[in-house]
Amino acid sequence: MVTRVSGSAAAQKIAPKLAGEMAARVARSVQKNVTRAVSGSLGLSGERMSKVDTAWLRMDSDTNLMMIVGVWQLAPGVKYAAVCERIENSLLKYERFRQRVVEDAAGATWVNDRNFDLARHVVLEQLPSSANQEPALQDRVAELATQRLDPKRPLWQIHLIEDYLGADGVKGSAMIVRIHHCIADGIALISVTMLLVDGGAPPPERRKKDAAAHGAEDWLTDLFRDTLLKPFTDITVKALGAMGDGAARSLGLLGDPKKGLEHGLEQGLKSSVDMARVLFQVLSDTAALALMPDDAKTRLKGKPGGVKKVAWCEPIPLEEVKAVGKALNCSINDVLLSCVAGALGEYLKSHGDDVSGQEIRAVVPVNLRPLEQAHQLGNRFGLVPLVLPIGVDNPIERVYEVRRRMAALKGSYQPLLAFSLLAVAGLMIKPAQDMMLNLFSKKTTAVMTNVPGPREKLKFCGATLEQSLFWVPQSGDVGLGVSILSYGGGVQFGVITDSLLCPDPQRIIDEFVPEFARLSIVTLMLPWGEEG
Structure with a gap:
């Protein structure tokens, strides 16, 4: 009896120990499986894509592709061989531009493309002969903005037109650049651009993370x-x-x-x-x-059809924009956004629409990375909704209203919240992500970027980069993208639209310069004192 009691006591001591060891083994097994899934090591060797970048990868739709599309105009022209050599010695120093994407249930992984061929990514093209090839270039940009990049290859492509004749009659070359947003945001890509130009520094070395560890x-x-x-x-x-x-x-x-x-x-x-x-x-x-109401119903808002149109204007002197801003005690940004609101209002009025008291919402990307990390790829930006007063006809009143609204956004954590929302969306399956992100498209008419570029014109393969434009993608059912880029002493506006919602974006573009001229003239007519 004593032995039976002793055995029972021993069993009581051993059982918890065995149970604990078994639980520990199960926990280690679960942890190992989760780690393998998360690190992308299930048959793959590569770098795991961040959740925010994964959200951008999965955001492609039939009507809006998540590509950043840009145009370079160069004079004199450049040759295909020289462009390939420059890209080989600069852009391809980033491993990301040699890597393709492999998706799985838990997300996506960057994997080296063993069959990488630069000729697939730098494509030689020719536009129809004309005394002014700018309309043909715009049509080609719009066409490429709706063509998916090959998912089996690194998600970028450059189309080179060696012989291009622009609106100014100067012979040169043009480059159309397409890069999927999952690779990087606009700020990072501007830093990458600095590597391509003459005299650009090589990218800094980066340490690989051992995710499996x-x-x-x-x-x-x-x-x-x-x-x-x-x-x-x-x-x-x-x-x-x-x-x-x-x-x-x-x-x-x-x-x-x-x-x-x-x-x-x-x-x-x-x-x-x-x-x-x-x-x-x-x-x-x-x-x-969360409580942001749906945006105003104008002809610019609706269900897009998937065919794009592109237009841009000649640069406005940056010094003139600065002078108007200084005179009105407003920022350059306030002045430019006021011109955007005025141009959109005039476009709608030209179609017979009553815009009195109307306003539309534009989503504006906000950089969330320190400048010293601008060279790092990936997406680190938030989004803020800016309401544009398109129904304010007086240009002075409109610019002050824009200034008031921009001031109200300062100190806001909405960019961070939008960044976190994208990170959470990257954890979801695509249908849930689409449902979550489409809520924003109902509340937005346009995506708008305002990016400061270099003050001096750059050189590329010995040619001068005369004009540089780019557009960030629109998501969901958003059919209007507005780009403002200061470069080489000028400010240039570009518009990309869905042809079903806005078949002729050139009519919007044609309103930008007159709107700025109106603002300049009215500013000069104000009753300035001696100091003014």
């Missing part, structure tokens, strides 16, 4: 930190910087809780107040995004 728990921690905390601490505080030093300290503590415990009571109380301000702002911005 991290367990599932480490990956989940990294995901939480990189998706939610790092944008606060490393990006948003530097980019928006409107909440003051106290808020910056609070956000730093959020990213490093251990450091927060080391602060004294007084410092902790002050940080708590700052944190409350930050959280209140975040909640307010979250509510503003």
